[in-house]
Amino acid sequence: MxxxxxxxxxxxxxxxxxxxxxxxxxxxxAKEKSGGADSAKNVKLQFFTGKVETIxxxxxxxxxxxxxxxxxxxxxxYQKDASNVFKVKLASGDVPDITTVVTQEYVDQGKxxxxxxxxxxxxxxPAIKDLTTDVKSGKQxxxxxxxxxGGIFYNKALFEELGLKPAATWEEFVDQxxxxxxxxxxxxxxxxxxxESWTLGQLIEFVGHGxxxxxxxxxxxxxxxINNDSAQLKFDEQGGAMDTFARRxxxxxxxxxxxxxxxxxxxxxxxxxxxxxxAALIIQGMWVMGDLFKMKPEFTDNIGFxxxxxxxxxxxxxxxxxEDSAYAITAESKHPEEAKxxxxxxxxxxxxxxxxxxxxxxxxxxDVDADWGPLKDQxxxxxxxxxxxxxxxxxxxxxxxxxxxxxxxxxxGKYDNSHDFAVDFKKAWDKAWDANNR
Amino acid sequence: MAxxxxxxxxxxxxxxxxxIVLFGFFFIYPLIRGVGISLTDSNGITPANFVGLQNFIxxxxxxRAMHDMMTTLWFAIGSAPLLNLFGFLxxxxxxxxxxxxxxxxxxxxxxxxxxxxxxxxxxxFILQPERGFLYHLGQNLKLEFLQGNWLGSxxxxxxxxxxxxxxxxxxxxxxxxxxxxxxxxAELYEAGRIDGAGGWKTLWNVTIPMLYPSIKINVVTNIIxxxxxxxxIVALTDGGPxxxxxxxSLYIMRMQYGSFTGYSTAVALILFLIIIIPVFLFLRLTRxxxxxx
Numbered sequence: 001m002x003x004x005x006x007x008x009x010x011x012x013x014x015x016x017x018x019x020x021x022x023x024x025x026x027x028x029x030a031k032e033k034s035g036g037a038d039s040a041k042n043v044k045l046q047f048f049t050g051k052v053e054t055i056x057x058x059x060x061x062x063x064x065x066x067x068x069x070x071x072x073x074x075x076x077x078y079q080k081d082a083s084n085v086f087k088v089k090l091a092s093g094d095v096p097d098i099t100t101v102v103t104q105e106y107v108d109q110g111k112x113x114x115x116x117x118x119x120x121x122x123x124x125x126p127a128i129k130d131l132t133t134d135v136k137s138g139k140q141x142x143x144x145x146x147x148x149x150g151g152i153f154y155n156k157a158l159f160e161e162l163g164l165k166p167a168a169t170w171e172e173f174v175d176q177x178x179x180x181x182x183x184x185x186x187x188x189x190x191x192x193x194x195x196e197s198w199t200l201g202q203l204i205e206f207v208g209h210g211x212x213x214x215x216x217x218x219x220x221x222x223x224x225x226i227n228n229d230s231a232q233l234k235f236d237e238q239g240g241a242m243d244t245f246a247r248r249x250x251x252x253x254x255x256x257x258x259x260x261x262x263x264x265x266x267x268x269x270x271x272x273x274x275x276x277x278x279a280a281l282i283i284q285g286m287w288v289m290g291d292l293f294k295m296k297p298e299f300t301d302n303i304g305f306x307x308x309x310x311x312x313x314x315x316x317x318x319x320x321x322x323e324d325s326a327y328a329i330t331a332e333s334k335h336p337e338e339a340k341x342x343x344x345x346x347x348x349x350x351x352x353x354x355x356x357x358x359x360x361x362x363x364x365x366x367d368v369d370a371d372w373g374p375l376k377d378q379x380x381x382x383x384x385x386x387x388x389x390x391x392x393x394x395x396x397x398x399x400x401x402x403x404x405x406x407x408x409x410x411x412x413g414k415y416d417n418s419h420d421f422a423v424d425f426k427k428a429w430d431k432a433w434d435a436n437n438r
Numbered sequence: 439m440a441x442x443x444x445x446x447x448x449x450x451x452x453x454x455x456x457x458i459v460l461f462g463f464f465f466i467y468p469l470i471r472g473v474g475i476s477l478t479d480s481n482g483i484t485p486a487n488f489v490g491l492q493n494f495i496x497x498x499x500x501x502r503a504m505h506d507m508m509t510t511l512w513f514a515i516g517s518a519p520l521l522n523l524f525g526f527l528x529x530x531x532x533x534x535x536x537x538x539x540x541x542x543x544x545x546x547x548x549x550x551x552x553x554x555x556x557x558x559x560x561x562x563f564i565l566q567p568e569r570g571f572l573y574h575l576g577q578n579l580k581l582e583f584l585q586g587n588w589l590g591s592x593x594x595x596x597x598x599x600x601x602x603x604x605x606x607x608x609x610x611x612x613x614x615x616x617x618x619x620x621x622x623x624a625e626l627y628e629a630g631r632i633d634g635a636g637g638w639k640t641l642w643n644v645t646i647p648m649l650y651p652s653i654k655i656n657v658v659t660n661i662i663x664x665x666x667x668x669x670x671i672v673a674l675t676d677g678g679p680x681x682x683x684x685x686x687s688l689y690i691m692r693m694q695y696g697s698f699t700g701y702s703t704a705v706a707l708i709l710f711l712i713i714i715i716p717v718f719l720f721l722r723l724t725r726x727x728x729x730x731x
Contacts, residue, residue, distance in 0.1 A: 087697075409682075
């Protein structure tokens with residue numbers, strides 16, 4: 001009797017296993033059928049994002065959208081490692097409908113819906129429309145709602161006290177840091193959060209790649225990166241931008257103008273030091289403002305924003321101004337019409353205004369007048385003063401993070417000289433680019 | 439009826455079928471496909487080309503890969519013996535009659551139930567140079583050596599990783615040794631005492647031989663665990679500074695995310711071999727050493 005019971009039980013287990021594996025598939029198919037057949041029936045959209053700062057805000061907007069469209073339910077999924085999780089999702093067939101993850105390799109693979117013909121492009125700032133245009137096809141596969149900016153944030157009160165003004169050349173910049181070091185020995189002149197390689201990758205994007213971006217112009221530079229135009233990029237040039245960047249960074253370290261625990265300081269340490277007045281300058285993106293405000297609201301009035309001097313002499317200082325908060329609809333989405341509806345909703349002027357003011361970031365649309373933050377005027381001034389550059393289009397396989405790790409190695413003395421760093425950088429870039437462009 | 443009888447007789451074999459199906463589906467099948475992928479230059483997106491053993495050749499030619507392999511081996515050489523030694527000592531200690539030994543065992547074991555990722559972050563708070571707890575303690579107590587830049591240099595970072603890893607998992611090793619110790623019949627100790635064996639001789643001639651099953655389990659588990667280490671490295675140093683504490687498992691993940699799918703699968707297979715070979719050798723060597731009761 002026991003054996004018979006055992007036999008029955010194991011048969012049940014096997015059947016359950018088989019049912020479990022295939023049953024999931026069947027119910028999915030059934031849902032899809034009912035979803036497609038009657039569009040008035042409930043549609044579920046998957047919104048996949050890597051932006052942690054906007055989770056709550058998006059949930060609010062989603063709730064608002066659902067009130068207007070009770071038959072459409074939008075589910076937000078946030079992943080910290082979004083671009084990598086997106087790869088896994090695509091590979092397993094679990095494709096989201098709308099996503100913030102847009103990479104060149106997937107554009108080339110036709111993974112996104114062509115949004116070029118949409119009505120809203122006439123309302124988008126021309127510079128941002130250019131940045132969201134795919135350089136290879138000339139079409140738009142993503143739409144950006146905001147402008148991201150990057151530059152130098154400084155402690156205004158400290159500058160006033162020491163009679164300092166924002167620097168226009170690297171020499172002036174180093175002098176400034178040295179003055180701070182002399183007059184205020186317990187304040188770190190320039191605080192770099194080196195433990196998190198993405199911040200070092202950003203240093204390369206803002207400062208190391210600044211010269212080539214400035215000299216070529218925003219869109220030609222983008223093309224040069226995407227097509228790995230070595231003649232224009234000149235990564236391993238002796239005395240070129242990357243070499244000089246590495247050399248100047250080492251100088252800052254040797255003169256102790258940066259925090260001595262550069263390689264182990266975290267992003268949180270950087271923000272905290274800044275709001276506590278223990279760090280005079282940081283190089284960051286505008287996204288840091290939200291956190292700084294949360295940490296010490298009263299400090300926000302004391303924050304100055306300005307351009308980054310060029311490491312290569314003779315060039316203008318730069319300020320990064322590029323697209324932020326971009327959305328794309330996947331080509332494999334089963335509900336493109338509803339996805340477009342949701343996108344249209346997000347792009348309404350009143351919703352863009354709410355988004356800008358919450359994120360404290362300027363909108364990329366001409367019909368949005370948002371009071372996005374205390375640095376509004378300083379940002380406009382920086383755009384006037386400096387050369388406008390955008391983010392770097394890293395090849396898949398050599399990301400900003402990977403480059404950041406190389407900078408860590410530079411800072412702990414792995415390279416005998418700055419030119420070796422530049423050569424290694426080019427090698428790593430080429431290897432990754434070649435692997436995906438054969 | 440004869441059929442039913444036949445079925446009953448072989449029932450124990452049929453009961454294994456669900457497990458075999460699962461094993462095949464989740465292990466054998468991916469392994470075979472993995473071998474297939476490792477022979478291509480796949481990047482997970484565009485169609486792949488067959489490249490034979492090129493990925494494996496590239497691995498042995500790449501500086502970073504070789505360095506990571508050495509890092510992983512050093513970590514295992516540091517971790518595995520210490521885990522066994524301390525686990526064994528703890529087990530010996532906590533097998534004695536003493537008040538509160540259950541409590542102490544629990545305390546020693548507790549870190550093992552915490553996710554290694556969390557453990558790494560907690561230890562980072564303690565060990566961070568210039569900002570961590572240990573640094574402030576060193577400042578207050580005027581102890582220079584506590585104020586060192588432990589995580590900023592590769593050798594000391596590696597030592598710290600080994601220490602944290604051993605501290606976290608020594609409880610698991612201890613538990614297995616404890617179970618082994620408790621299964622040693624008391625008569626053997628008596629016999630030893632009668633023959634005039636002192637502490638050390640008892641340990642060497644009675645305890646350890648009887649513990650061979652536990653030793654085998656622990657050594658094998660620790661070798662596998664140390665060679666495939668991942669979480670603690672990500673949390674404490676993120677493979678840093680630079681790539682100095684990057685382990686092979688971390689390298690595989692980063693290569694995969696860098697779209698070097700074929701290559702990373704090949705490295706994963708190599709790691710599999712690196713783990714299997716010592717385990718196999720060890721089991722072979724100690725095959726005849728178990729004492730039959």
